[in-house]
Amino acid sequence: MITIEQKQEIADACINYATSNGWVTDKATGVNQLAAFTKVNVMYVSHIMRSDFTYKDSKTGENKDIADRWFRQLADCIGIRLTKEYWPHVDTPQFKEIDLELREALATSATRVLICESGAGKTYTVDRFKKEFPNRVFVVTCHKFDKVNDLIDKMSEATGRSLVGKTISRRLTELNVWLYTQGRFEGSKPMIIFDEAENLTLTTLQALKAMYDTIKWSCATVLIGTDQLIIALDKLKEKNKPGIRQFYRRFKAGIRYITPLDHNFNVFLADKPYPASFKNTIRTVCDNYGELYDFLVPAMREADEMDIPLTERFFRMKYKLPIKD
Structure with missing residues (x-):
């Protein structure tokens, strides 16, 4: 059970987090942005940021306590520890290399293909990086069964964009225009990361190639995966599959092989x-x-x-x- 003191700690941390990310201004409280980032109901976030840990039930009119799970979700998203930490952060060589590549790509809107062993902390590093730049870094986790529309849905959810287009081309264009605009005119160059990129298929790779051609130098595009990604790309190249040679050419200069694990730990x-x-x-x-x-x-x-x-x-x-x- 989360104590009142812990709830207040989370409330204070939410305000600080929203302020540090530029979401709090004279005319904005940062509630909407924090709710979107943490996936916690905006009403709960609003109450918590005002140190009110209850809400009014719309059916009964009664005041009820906001469930502990929403405090835990907020705490996890903004990096607050509520229980004893058994596994503190360690600057492994892999963490430092991936983090450096992400920072360079974000600063220059470059492409990166980061190849790393399974279990080396790729997703952990990406999660920490996203928490540092929540309004600029968008993460999509790829699945081998994803179709192009599935990938677009995931990008839409990650960026918080509601797409009205009916076709794949139109929906992808809407995303591209928004990402391009963010980078070119609003002074907050974004990054889109495709984690577990070894699961990308021919059609989804073709979609990413088309996407890159629109947003290059305005939005960093990063693929992170195991060496299975390079193996798959090489096989597709050998078979002369449409668009793969062009995709490879665009991303080749950004390929980085991360230092192998120290299996002595x-x-x-x-x-x-x-x-x-x-x-x-x-x-x-x-x-x-x-x-x-x-x-x-x-x-x-x-x-x-x-x-x-x-x-x-x-x-x-x-x-x-x-x-x-």
Whole structure:
């Protein structure tokens, strides 16, 4: 349960976040922008930013408490921790490289294709970057079953644009014009990031090529994925699929291969008070940073709740690994 003190902390943080992003002016409170960014009902956001943690039920007329889940959603979106942090931020080489490439692309409206191993923190880095530039950075997560219309729907949701066009061409044009205008005339150059870009198909790649031709130098376009993206592009090029050679030419100069993972996980484990044998067990079980988090954090939390230290024996019992004598 979230305490009144925590709710007030979130309310204050919401005001500071909206102010730092330029959403609060003499004529605007930042409520609408914050609600759009966090996907929390604008009425709840309005009340919370006024330190009123209740709302009037439209059916009964009664005042009711705003549910805790909306405070948690706000806190998560603006980076407020409500519970003990078991996994603090670490500046891994991969985080620093991806973050630097994103900043350079945003500043110059350039293209980037960032190729990184699975579980290296790509999505984590993108999420942190988006929180820093919520009104300029728009993120689309690609799925292998996405059609062009699905991708346009995701871009529409990410940018908060309501599209009225009926055809793919018209809807894509509406998005392109808005992104182009943002970058060319409103002094706030945007960036659109396609995460898990290895899932892009021939038709969606063709759509992105057409999109880039309109918004280049006005909106940064970034594709982030594993090496499967390059493998797929190479195969499509070999088959001489329409538009792929042109797509590759436009994005080739922006391809960056991110440093491979350190599978010893020293950047995470070096300061942990675990015996060497326990650290070696962790290294044997986990293949990447994502798995390291998935195994360690639940074990840390459970040991904490039981008020016992996290030991190798406890770790092995939790995950049903062979127990050493």
